[in-house]
Amino acid sequence: MTLDVTDADAGKYTCQAENVMGSAQSSVEVSRPVVVTTTASTPTTPAPTSARIVRISDPPVVANRQIVASVGYNMPVEPVLRWNVRIDCVTENADAIGWIGPDGELTSRGRRRVLANGSLIIDGIPRGYAGDYQCVATDTRGGRDTESITLKILRPPTLKKPTPSSAVRPVPDNDRIFTIGQRAEIVEGRSVDVNFTVTDRDSDEYTVKWKLPDGSFLSQGETKDNVAVSASTRFLKISNTKPSDNGDYQVIVTNNAGSNEASTRLQVFTEPMVVTKIEDTALLNGEPFTSDEGVFNADEGDTVSLEFTTSGSPPPDVMWKRGSDILTSGDDVFISTSKGPYETTSTIAFRKLDAADSGTYSAEADNGEGTVASSSVEIDVRAQEDVRILRAPSTTRPVVTSSSVSAIIGQDDLLVLRNQRVEIDCAAAGTPTPVIEWRRDGGPLPRGAQTIDGNLHIAEFQPTRQGGTYTCTADNSVTSDTEQIKINVPVRPQIVPRTEPTPTTGRLPDADVTGYAGHAIKMVEGRRLTIDVEATGTPTPSIKWRLPSGDRIGRGQSVGRASVLANDSLVISDTQPSDNGPYRPIASNAAGLAKVKARDFLK
Template structure:
């Protein structure tokens, strides 16, 4: 039996500890080689900052050999002797324990038998880091741009594992129509005023809590005007209100015009605003107040103009009757906006010859009537009706309506068409849908001379 000589020499010089590990050669026992070998396997250990990890180093047939732990070229332990001054590092048997893990502890740790001629065991320590982000422009900043421009936001994330970065808009969808978009870069092209708002970048990797940053986008744009009613009906002695809804950033200056002439505020003509709604109120309307009005808005980027007509005449009739009738009569119903009573109604209707295409030369029937009316003061609408008789069954009809108050006739209504059902045969199915007559109709509307 031959046993190798192994010496551990500690040299103390000026307070420094130097370690020399000597191995005189291989070990032989009973005429054969019995070499030490590792029972542990190399592994990667993941830890969060503050954790404690134990790196295993189990060796079989160690004999008189010494276990050495190193990190890189730095010696940590030799045998049961701790070399490093780091109080967080200690031996548990031959296993290496590291407490209160720091980010700087990541890397390779080597368990070595003697001088390393019998191999070594390498463990890797990786530190799991919760995500952190850096946003450009800076987190919380407000980025100002103009309508139509292109802007880009960046969200650089770090952490281990690599975080997933997603963009979202705090209120609503992204301009692309997506709820979220993955990637560090968010680019917005042809920016519109609706794109203004807070954009959020969120990074997550399953370690700790996800982190979120925010950038606000401020979009400057020229004025955009909408009018709820481009036609306003009123009467002499009454009050009229004209509204323009204005969107503009920076805020614009609003001016009112009548027939292209600028208006000034008076006791009877009042200009006001509430939020984005700009109002021209005309009290005790006079005949000279009727005409075309416009509201104009301009700011440093551009301008816009919208028109509103103020008139005493009724609005066009809106026919609300169904598209079918009994075989020989039809109850025609319509609504017209007029603050003043309707004094006369003109109805024109005709039967369409639908046996061939383009054949629309049926005779117009011209009725002038004075039907009753039901007035709704909230909407200034008047409901009227009239029964048209002596219809031809199983036929297609069309009609037009004009209404008149003391200021004159309205514009002509839209063309309204209906079918008269065949005698003895229901025309409307159980679903309320109209059964087809089995004929194709193409209509070329000809306004009768009586309207001209």
């Protein structure tokens, strides 16, 4: 190709090439007109160029636990332990790309892989892979270029594990120092220091926060109440300790790679103290138990409950004794204990006292702090030979659900529905032990009723054959005792009819009138009308009156001049013609309801 060049074309010409990796250029000087001819038959061959690594100084890119960098970045690349790493090596004119790591020439093996484009991949970089990595680019003409990059692996701080601490009882009465992770035990009023140590040599730069049991945080030099963090953050000091300081104290150490944490549980010890004495809470057969000149007197067969409350930190254990004998739960003795943060309440209950139960009863509280708190009472159980049925306290009521009725002999009569389960307890005291027998209406128990452990059981109550009065008899061949309980069957309400009065003839008397439900009533205006009603049924039905207006009122209620008395009678004061209409009583109970046919009240 021929170019026509004139004097005006003289000067310096530059060719420049650019891409994302950089730029290159070349220049030529034209000083006078020349003719440049390129002949296809005599091509020009450029001089060969050696392999070259393109240095890229861009900072690494971090995303999704992976870091990507290129050789040419002149600072250490800092992946976090177990992250994925990719180091790119961009080259020109290279026929081969290799890598040399801290431990020699690398191949695609294990966690490290060299891709076809020359990038080095390290999956989940472990601790031993830190160091210098060198990319080597070569060509077949003997050209060679290298570039290095340094990997520094970051790790979260590691806290030194403490030497296990053994419990010492009682806890020494002095200030104490603990390493984080140990259980810190201190006597109330003393001070405690908690420290930690970071063991990793590459964790010199880190921040520290202390988390308190209430969820708040303290940092360097900060204080909250009696808790303070040292200026170095290495120590947490709790001064003048008290039980409310109990809980977990946590240190959180953080660097660029993450966090590590450990905690110490503080227990402040206080000696046991008596909160409630036994004599202040004793119960006899469910009622307050009072002493007679310091002695609590009871009869054989009585039930007694003793309660003792103590405080301390940790909350004390409680042991019950009769004299020097340790007591445990058994057939006739039940011990229950509940613990709070600083208090323990323990109860011992005797289902049936025996003369052999007489003695001094004590409760002892101990939490290992050397001092035992105690309280005691003396109980005298009087022997009694007369048989005595243990009747239900007057304040108790039968337990009724949709499927069952449970009662204790001595309670009020029962109302039982068809197919309900019935259980009636009958227990008795006496020496020798009495035998329990049940009868119904003076005869044997009906079919489906049976005695189990002295108690009456009916699996599915049938009103037509199992209602009636049941008698429990306790007999020990010396004396006996009986008690009855009636099982009532629901009866549908009925309103008792009355004979229709003789109709009034002639002029109506100017007087108040008393009538009966269901009868027509005539009277003069302005007088008081009383309408009586009587209903039967089991249980006793309740009565409401339906007024001509549609309102319903019951005992003690009123609408306008109409009201219902305590005996369920309806009263209308100062009668008016507007009061005309039907007044209907409605009686209802668990078995159903009854109504009276409406009759007009006439003037």
